[in-house]
Amino acid sequence: MAEAEFEPQIVAFTCNWCSYAAADLAGTSRVSYPPNVRLIRVMCSGMVDPIFVLKSFEKGFDGVLIAGCHIGDCHYISGNIKAEERIGKLKSLIHTLGLGDERLRLEWISTAEGGKFAETIKELVGQLKQLGPSPLRKEVRA
Amino acid sequence: MEIKTGVYICHCGINIANTVDVEHLVEAAKGWDTVAVAREYKFLCSDPGQEIIKKDIKELGLNRVVVASCSPRMHERTFRNACQQAGLNPYLFEMANIREHCSWVHSDKELATKKAEALLRAAVRRVFYHEPLETKESPVSPNTLIVGGGIAGIQAALEIADSEHKVYLVERDPSIGGHMTQLDKTFPTLDCSQCILTPKMALVGSHPYIELMTYSEVEEVSGFVGSFKVKIRKKARYVDEDKCTGCGLCQEKCPWKVDSEYNAGLGKRKAIYTPFPQAVPNIPVIDKEHCAYFLKGTCRACEKFCDIKAINFEQVDQIVEVGVGSIILTTGYDVFNPSAIAQYGYGKYDNVITGLEFERMSSATGPTGGEIRLKDGRQPKSVAIIHCVGSRDKNYHEYCSRVCCMYGLKFSHLIKEKIPDADVYQMYIDMRCFGEGYEEFYKRLCEEGVNFIRGKVARVTDRAISDEEKGKLIVQCEDTLLASLMRVPVDMVILCVALEARADAERVARMFNISRRADGFFLERHVKLDPVATPTDGVFIAGCCQAPKDIPDTVAQASAAAARALAVISKGKVILEASVATVNEALCQGCGRCEELCEFHAPKVSRKNGQLPVSTINEALCKGCGACAVFCPTGAISVKHFTRDQILAEVEALIEV
Ligand SMILES: Cc1cc2nc3c(=O)[nH]c(=O)nc-3n(C[C@H](O)[C@H](O)[C@H](O)COP(=O)(O)OP(=O)(O)OC[C@H]3O[C@@H](n4cnc5c(N)ncnc54)[C@H](O)[C@@H]3O)c2cc1C
Ligand code: SF4
Ligand code: SF4
Ligand code: FES
Numbered sequence: 128m129a130e131a132e133f134e135p136q137i138v139a140f141t142c143n144w145c146s147y148a149a150a151d152l153a154g155t156s157r158v159s160y161p162p163n164v165r166l167i168r169v170m171c172s173g174m175v176d177p178i179f180v181l182k183s184f185e186k187g188f189d190g191v192l193i194a195g196c197h198i199g200d201c202h203y204i205s206g207n208i209k210a211e212e213r214i215g216k217l218k219s220l221i222h223t224l225g226l227g228d229e230r231l232r233l234e235w236i237s238t239a240e241g242g243k244f245a246e247t248i249k250e251l252v253g254q255l256k257q258l259g260p261s262p263l264r265k266e267v268r269a
Numbered sequence: 270m271e272i273k274t275g276v277y278i279c280h281c282g283i284n285i286a287n288t289v290d291v292e293h294l295v296e297a298a299k300g301w302d303t304v305a306v307a308r309e310y311k312f313l314c315s316d317p318g319q320e321i322i323k324k325d326i327k328e329l330g331l332n333r334v335v336v337a338s339c340s341p342r343m344h345e346r347t348f349r350n351a352c353q354q355a356g357l358n359p360y361l362f363e364m365a366n367i368r369e370h371c372s373w374v375h376s377d378k379e380l381a382t383k384k385a386e387a388l389l390r391a392a393v394r395r396v397f398y399h400e401p402l403e404t405k406e407s408p409v410s411p412n413t414l415i416v417g418g419g420i421a422g423i424q425a426a427l428e429i430a431d432s433e434h435k436v437y438l439v440e441r442d443p444s445i446g447g448h449m450t451q452l453d454k455t456f457p458t459l460d461c462s463q464c465i466l467t468p469k470m471a472l473v474g475s476h477p478y479i480e481l482m483t484y485s486e487v488e489e490v491s492g493f494v495g496s497f498k499v500k501i502r503k504k505a506r507y508v509d510e511d512k513c514t515g516c517g518l519c520q521e522k523c524p525w526k527v528d529s530e531y532n533a534g535l536g537k538r539k540a541i542y543t544p545f546p547q548a549v550p551n552i553p554v555i556d557k558e559h560c561a562y563f564l565k566g567t568c569r570a571c572e573k574f575c576d577i578k579a580i581n582f583e584q585v586d587q588i589v590e591v592g593v594g595s596i597i598l599t600t601g602y603d604v605f606n607p608s609a610i611a612q613y614g615y616g617k618y619d620n621v622i623t624g625l626e627f628e629r630m631s632s633a634t635g636p637t638g639g640e641i642r643l644k645d646g647r648q649p650k651s652v653a654i655i656h657c658v659g660s661r662d663k664n665y666h667e668y669c670s671r672v673c674c675m676y677g678l679k680f681s682h683l684i685k686e687k688i689p690d691a692d693v694y695q696m697y698i699d700m701r702c703f704g705e706g707y708e709e710f711y712k713r714l715c716e717e718g719v720n721f722i723r724g725k726v727a728r729v730t731d732r733a734i735s736d737e738e739k740g741k742l743i744v745q746c747e748d749t750l751l752a753s754l755m756r757v758p759v760d761m762v763i764l765c766v767a768l769e770a771r772a773d774a775e776r777v778a779r780m781f782n783i784s785r786r787a788d789g790f791f792l793e794r795h796v797k798l799d800p801v802a803t804p805t806d807g808v809f810i811a812g813c814c815q816a817p818k819d820i821p822d823t824v825a826q827a828s829a830a831a832a833r834a835l836a837v838i839s840k841g842k843v844i845l846e847a848s849v850a851t852v853n854e855a856l857c858q859g860c861g862r863c864e865e866l867c868e869f870h871a872p873k874v875s876r877k878n879g880q881l882p883v884s885t886i887n888e889a890l891c892k893g894c895g896a897c898a899v900f901c902p903t904g905a906i907s908v909k910h911f912t913r914d915q916i917l918a919e920v921e922a923l924i925e926v
Contacts, residue, residue: 138923143342144804148784151340154369162380165387165923166370168341170848170911174895182917186924199779203894204868213899238784238792238804245374 135189135255136264137164137248140175144202145237146194152241160245161252164192171195172233173206177217180231184221187264190230190255192247197235207235227258272397273305275331276389277322279313279338281368288372290382294337297386301393305329314344319351326355333396337365337389343795358401360847360910365392383925391922398914402847407889409495409841410594412437413834416487416777419447420820421599421812421827423469428831430478434838437591438473439501440483444548445470447601448813451531451625453632453639455820456679457710463634467547474549484554488588490596490780494807495843497593505584507555508541512579515543515551519571519580527559529636533626536636541571541580545634555580595807595834598791599827600777602813605659605666605767612728613658613764618742619644621729621762624676631683641687641761648688649760653744654680655726656697659767666767668788670817673765674701678711680763681719694720694757696746704819722757724749729762768817781808790816801830806843809833848910849891850898856905857883863897863906872897872906 141147147168153160169175172195183191193214195207211233218228234247276298280286291309298307306325310318313336325331334357336348341364349359367385375381411434415422418440426436438445449455452462473479482503489500508519525540538544540560543553561568562582572580604625607615614621620643622630633639643649654677660670674697681693700721702711715721726746733739734756741758748755770789771777778785783803784792791810794802801809811830812823837843850871852863859882863872871891874884884905898906907913 136924138920148342148804151342151366151369154340154373157373159374159376162371162375162377162384165384165391166366167391167916167919167923169895169916170908171894171896174899174908174911176899176913176916178913179916179920183920186921188920188924202782203892203896206894206896209866209896209899239787 133256133260135163135252135260136187137190137192137251137255138183138188139164139166139192139194139248140169140172140179141166142172142195142202142206143168143170145196145200146234146244148238149194149236149240149244152238153245154241156241158241158245160248163252164248171201171203171206172210173201173203175210177213180217184226184230184261184263187261189258189261189264190232190251192232192234192251194234194236194244194247197237200237226261226263229254229258230261270332272303272333273329273331274303274333274335274393274396275322275325275329276304276307276393277313277334277336278307278309278367278389279318279336280309280311281338281372282311285338285368285372288375288378288381289367289385290378293382294386294389298389298393301390303333303397304393305331313338314347319347322348322351323355326352326357332357332361333399334362335365335389335392335396336362337367337385337392339368340366340370360402361396361399363392363396363399365389387923387925391919394918394922395915398912398918400909402909404847405845405888406842407495407845409837409843410497410592411435411838412591412593413838414439414487414497414499414591414593414596415599416596417447417599417601417812417814418442418445418473418481418483419599419601419812420449420466420469421601421814421823422447422597423466423473424824424827425597425599425811425831425834426473426479427469427476428828429834430476432835433478434835436479437499437501437593438479438481439485439487440481441486442544443484443506443542443552443554444544444550445473445481445483446549448625449820450545450547451533451632452628453635453683454679456675457704457706459679459682463547463632470547470549481550482589483550487780490782493843494837495594497596497807499591499593499596501589501591503587503589504554505586506552507557507580507582507584508553509579509581509584510550510552512577513552514577514579517543518574520553522570522574524568524570525559525561527556532629532636533623535626535629595809595837596781597809597811597830597834598777598781598783598814599810599812599830600771600774600814602768602817603771605769607658607764607766609665610658613655613726614729614731614742614762615764618729618731618762620649620742620760621764623764623766624673624680625766627680627763631680631687639687641684643760647760649691650688651692651694651741651759652680652684652761652763653694653696653742653757653759654763654765655744656695656765657725657767658764659769661698666769666788668817669701670767671701672768672817672819675704675707675710675819677763677765678702678714681714682717685717685719692720692759694722694744694759696722696724696726696744698723698725704821722746722748722755733758768813771814774814781805783808783810790814801826801833807837845889846891846893848893848908849888850886850893850895850906850908852884852886853905853907854883856903858903858905859883860902862900862902866900867891867897868894
């Protein structure tokens with residue numbers, strides 16, 4: 128029964144120029160999505176330090192989303208390309224830690240894609256419900 | 270120093286208060302560390318709202334402020350200013366977005382309140398780590414770049430140039446003028462398009478403050494508001510602009526005929542041409558793709574006849590670099606190609622034409638000298654005008670193109686004027702006549718004996734089923750007012766095609782670092798309150814590149830964009846980003862990774878007076894993207910206002926335990 132009640136908690140690092148604005152657009156166009164996500168505004172996806180991600184899991188988040196501009200559209204030219212490389216490595220680390228690398232997600236969402244932002248959250252929430260709570264979260268709670 | 274935070278929660282009317290329990294947030298915040306005061310208010314962004322904050326800063330000695338309301342993209346600047354006015358460094362402020370990211374997207378009040386509380390808590394914890402930052406200024410170039418010389422670009426250029434500031438107007442065609450040069454008469458006043466436009470074009474051509482670059486395109490843009498650097502390619506015309514007098518003899522003598530773009534393919538032009546006689550500048554170009562000399566190596570007829578020797582086959586493209594303070598994009602629109610809707614028979618039947626083709630046919634300067642003719646030269650006795658072709662149709666464009674109803678009505682009038690006994694049918698979904706004088710124009714047309722059929726056209730066919738239909742185009746549609754299916758036989762069909770985003774709009778948007786809407790047009794910063802600005806400071810948009818619109822709206826927007834560019838100039842300085850990278854020299858090993866990876870060449874590793882090498886950041890170049898901070902192996906770099914402490918404080922506050 129506990130499984131059915133599980134509501135995953137997600138933190139999303141969103142870049143100021145695209146995906147944060149996409150979340151704003153979802154708001155202005157009243158596209159709803161589950162309230163399980165909380166956003167942190169960063170200037171660029173390339174600013175997201177692996178420490179932010181690891182700390183998020185350590186604190187008990189079940190999923191971490193990093194969202195930035197589409198490749199080619201980064202406000203700082205190549206921040207998102209750097210992010211992509213880094214997240215690739217981070218995923219394998221998270222896999223090794225036994226967290227399941229599906230818990231870390233990278234998405235490109237442009238200013239115009241409020242709908243895509245909402246869809247991404249819905250999908251991620253669904254996926255995390257299947258996966259169940261993060262093993263670290265149990266420790267934090269215990 | 271003791272940290273004293275003021276927390277303010279906005280109802281935003283009912284926008285927030287309906288879904289988030291504001292009182293609960295106030296009570297919760299009162300219990301948190303560092304919070305000296307927590308209040309709620311209906312509209313914090315209003316003057317009295319800001320006053321509450323200012324008063325508290327002064328009276329309670331607050332040194333941190335948090336506002337929970339709308340998106341910081343909307344009002345961060347407002348509240349930062351309020352803090353500054355009360356003597357608090359504006360960077361000691363933080364905002365929690367509980368409207369766009371909470372009350373507008375969630376409906377369960379309990380869950381939304383819980384989330385809003387987490388967002389507020391994160392802002393309060395984050396602001397604890399904020400530091401006062403000082404902004405720096407950089408000078409502004411008084412020049413403006415305008416891209417696209419349609420009526421929007423022309424209007425903006427004249428407004429700015431008349432204030433005696435330099436404008437570079439870049440137009441990719443051989444002449445300025447854009448679509449408006451192709452139109453016959455313009456609704457709703459029916460004044461002749463060329464008559465009102467060409468004087469303005471001439472002014473642009475001779476204005477001492479406008480440097481006109483036609484047959485040119487922007488290749489590269491760098492820099493930021495106040496000091497953009499722009500590379501422009503001036504394509505080779507193969508005609509010496511300084512020598513040519515525009516006599517036109519070359520065009521007469523050139524033996525090669527090509528479909529004329531200006532006449533929408535209805536007429537011909539030569540391989541050396543000006544698009545139309547009133548072109549500005551009145552200097553021809555040789556179209557390399559169709560010139561016999563470039564294709565086959567012989568001809569040079571134009572060269573032989575040009576007495577002043579203005580033809581120069583050796584000319585090459587030139588790259589010109591200019592510096593400007595702001596940029597206005599006025600690149601306009603393309604028209605929808607209706608062959609995509611096969612059932613309307615465009616491209617299949619000779620006498621199915623587009624609105625733009627009709628404009629050229631009806632115009633006195635067009636290939637028929639203003640005669641409305643069928644392909645075989647006869648005069649049409651009946652014409653159907655089909656609205657919303659490619660607009661308001663989810664298979665093509667969902668939006669309304671805003672001008673088609675009106676130009677459709679205008680066509681009725683133009684046809685009736687020339688062929689009084691013609692039967693004209695308007696096949697429309699809804700008549701949208703919203704502008705000044707538009708409803709009156711519609712009323713007038715109703716009295717001119719035009720037939721209105723309300724319904725979407727299913728197909729246009731030449732398959733007659735009665736004698737009356739033989740040799741005609743039959744328009745099959747449903748009259749939704751009479752609830753009956755109809756077959757209307759006519760001689761000519763005009764398709765009111767949609768206005769759509771330019772085919773290269775994506776490339777242009779990227780080059781100037783602006784966004785587009787899902788429909789492809791350029792996105793304004795705020796649809797209601799900031800309609801000519803873009804998210805990139807110093808880059809403005811006007812006219813149909815922003816969305817379909819008529820000439821009056823285009824001109825109004827162009828003047829607005831000019832005013833914004835002039836505001837940048839008259840301020841004379843821009844405030845630089847305060848959120849830049851800094852190096853902790855005690856930690857830096859001088860490895861140079863930051864120097865290698867920074868796209869803006871901000872970090873430099875050097876030995877300061879014989880010491881070990883360390884990195885220093887040039888703050889004027891740094892954009893604060895944070896790439897270096899993540900890569901630095903010793904953690905020596907941090908970005909002001911986005912420090913590790915600040916972000917991790919948010920992470921910790923956001924989790925619900
Ligand atoms: C059939 C038809 C009839 C109409 N009738 C009327 C009417 O009667 N009354 C009315 O008010 N409105 C009418 N309109 C609408 C009118 O055409 C527009 O409002 C107006 O032309 C918009 O001007 P603009 O400058 O924004 O765009 P445009 O006229 O499209 O001008 C854009 C210019 O930018 C140039 N350009 C594009 N891309 C680049 C680039 N990358 N680099 C450099 N230059 C570039 C183009 O060559 C062009 O010169 C009609 C439209 C149509 C289709
Ligand atoms: S990357 Fe870090 S350690 Fe290396 S030079 Fe730059 S600041 Fe110094
Ligand atoms: S923050 Fe970005 S722009 Fe600034 S020095 Fe670092 S990499 Fe360069
Ligand atoms: S600015 Fe959005 S990913 Fe770099």
